[in-house]
Amino acid sequence: MKILVTGGAGYIGSHICVELLQAGMEVIVLDNLYNASRKALERVKQISGRTLTFYQIDIMDKAGVRNIFDRESIDCVIHAAGLKAVGESVENPMKYYRTNLGGLLNVTEEMQRHGVKNIIFSSSATVYGDPEPDQIPLKEDFPKGTCSNPYGWTKWMQEQILTDIHMADPEWNAALLRYFNPIGAHESGLIGEDQRGIPANLLPYISQVAIGKRPYIQVFGSDYPTPDGTAVRDYIHVTDLARGHVKAIDWLYNKGGLLICNLGTGRGYSVLEIIHAFEKACGKELPYKFTSRRGGDIAAYYADCSKAARELSWTAEYGIEEMCRDSWNWQRKNPDGYQ
Numbered sequence: 001m002k003i004l005v006t007g008g009a010g011y012i013g014s015h016i017c018v019e020l021l022q023a024g025m026e027v028i029v030l031d032n033l034y035n036a037s038r039k040a041l042e043r044v045k046q047i048s049g050r051t052l053t054f055y056q057i058d059i060m061d062k063a064g065v066r067n068i069f070d071r072e073s074i075d076c077v078i079h080a081a082g083l084k085a086v087g088e089s090v091e092n093p094m095k096y097y098r099t100n101l102g103g104l105l106n107v108t109e110e111m112q113r114h115g116v117k118n119i120i121f122s123s124s125a126t127v128y129g130d131p132e133p134d135q136i137p138l139k140e141d142f143p144k145g146t147c148s149n150p151y152g153w154t155k156w157m158q159e160q161i162l163t164d165i166h167m168a169d170p171e172w173n174a175a176l177l178r179y180f181n182p183i184g185a186h187e188s189g190l191i192g193e194d195q196r197g198i199p200a201n202l203l204p205y206i207s208q209v210a211i212g213k214r215p216y217i218q219v220f221g222s223d224y225p226t227p228d229g230t231a232v233r234d235y236i237h238v239t240d241l242a243r244g245h246v247k248a249i250d251w252l253y254n255k256g257g258l259l260i261c262n263l264g265t266g267r268g269y270s271v272l273e274i275i276h277a278f279e280k281a282c283g284k285e286l287p288y289k290f291t292s293r294r295g296g297d298i299a300a301y302y303a304d305c306s307k308a309a310r311e312l313s314w315t316a317e318y319g320i321e322e323m324c325r326d327s328w329n330w331q332r333k334n335p336d337g338y339q
């Protein structure tokens, strides 16, 4: 089976490529390397002992996307390419709507033209908006919420586009996978999250403090209604997440239809718990300071993962210790990422 992974050179995409290759599938990667490195793909080959085909193409380049479908007999698409910086999306919403919505339309139009009707989409827990406390753990059948930023709305709208495509033609099979908070790295330490600039997310920031690049962690908010006052999230090891995609391919071929599914662990950890788990992993104390809450942040949420277990026969295997161990292993072995 030949799988096109858009955004396959990125953090999550590169881990998906490893799992697909290890499951014996052929992999074609489309990526413009906007937020990724060619080295990631070399390392994917190194880990898997297999090769893949890479097209350095912008997803907005319609002729370029068409050329891939003309040349390769693609069976299924995993669509992970896109822009994902929440803060930047607030400052430049047009860029986010153009790339994330336009990119999806380019891909689905070429799929349609070539009779490819199997797609897995990298969605996000952000589509739940700001849930009520009694909605947690979050289940897929809760109505989608009001997103607090344009990035979130692009995920919300991309889910709607794919749902409508399936409704119009039920031969289309679509798995909309709602990722919770992917962290960690491949256990080899060869691929991981190559953070450029000041990290916006918690784990890359903690890693940079641990490696000595930044003086202390800022903990955004200590007065949330949570056991220790810091915000709670459902962190999931990126390898577990990637394996969920292999299971989703099975689902597309063996069951088919429209699947909306959470990928998380079902367990929430606070910011302080994550800092302490990382301290254990790196063997040193990490300085932190409490600052005010970050605008738009939600106090606590985590996934109900029963649907993934039922439909995909998938549950996350790794816990917080392995997540922090592998994040630290990647950071330690690649202090400057792929550079």
Ligand code: NAD
Residues within 6 Å of the ligand: 006, 007, 008, 009, 010, 011, 012, 013, 030, 031, 032, 033, 034, 035, 036, 057, 058, 059, 060, 079, 080, 081, 082, 083, 084, 099, 103, 122, 123, 124, 125, 179, 180, 181, 182
């Ligand atoms: P990433 O930035 O590492 O990966 C995205 C990839 O898309 C990159 O390799 C980038 O170069 C590529 N890309 C960006 N614009 C492109 C364009 N115009 N044409 C072709 N390629 C382009 O991010 P990631 O964390 O690996 O995220 C992958 C997907 O998962 C994204 O769609 C993201 O929104 C989604 N997601 C991520 C998280 C998270 O916390 N990391 C959570 C939920 C959902």
Ligand code: UFG
Residues within 6 Å of the ligand: 084, 086, 124, 125, 126, 179, 180, 181, 200, 201, 202, 203, 205, 217, 218, 219, 220, 221, 231, 232, 233, 271, 294, 297
């Ligand atoms: N946090 C800090 N200090 C930091 C960074 C983050 O205290 O330096 C806190 C945040 O306030 C939040 C928690 O750590 O409470 C996690 O923050 P992240 O930025 O790592 O992750 P988010 O939960 O805010 O969002 C992430 C992705 C989104 C995605 C969402 C899906 O960034 O794109 O998960 O659940 F939509």
